[in-house]
Amino acid sequence: MKIEILTETFEPLMALQNYQQQVNQVANSANSVFIGRMREQHMGNTVEQLYLEHYPGMTERVLRESVVEAQRRWQINDVLILHRVGQINPAEAIVLLAVWSVHRADSIQANEFLIEILKSRAPFWKKEILKEGERWIESNTPGR
Amino acid sequence: MPKISVLYFGQLREQLACGQEDLELQDPCTVAEVWQSLHPQRTLAQNILIAVNQEYVKADFVVKGGEEVAFFPPVTGG
Structure with missing residues (x-):
């Protein structure tokens, strides 16, 4: 597991490829990946740049605990979460969330669970x- | 005198023009009381989230000296 x-x-696909080298591809035949990028249009305005702030320590802790919860609910074997902070330009990646499992349902459902926790907690x-x-931005809309 | 460290993030940090401050505690008190003693003129808004030692708590959670309290608006990551 890696949370950073x-x-x-x-570059999320490059990061995924690098991390994948340490994942056992034989034992993890299913991999579900979510990539979130910066939107340029929001609420009728053109967004030139995004500034992302976090709570160092607590952010990592919430993400680690959500992975533990996902491991309790689904048969998943590995998780990679990368999330940007600071100044972000349109189309740049904000988040990469990848989950590995033996069967597809586990990684797909765990991935959705983790992105929802990430967005709400x-x-x-x-x-x-x-x-x-x-x-x-005042709040995230659940499930969208 | 035991102190607690109080942190603010996001829009709240900007509104208060403060990211971090210390508060001397006479006795253990709730996080709502911590807010009240630091910001007597400002009601703690319903949507503000609170963490103690980096775990979510409710406003009636009791905090002791040496602990870290954080107040912040709804989260918007991802």
């Missing part, structure tokens, strides 16, 4: 930098 908060731009906050000024 990144302050620099990352992990202490991250987004501020949008618009042409017109700045605004904090």
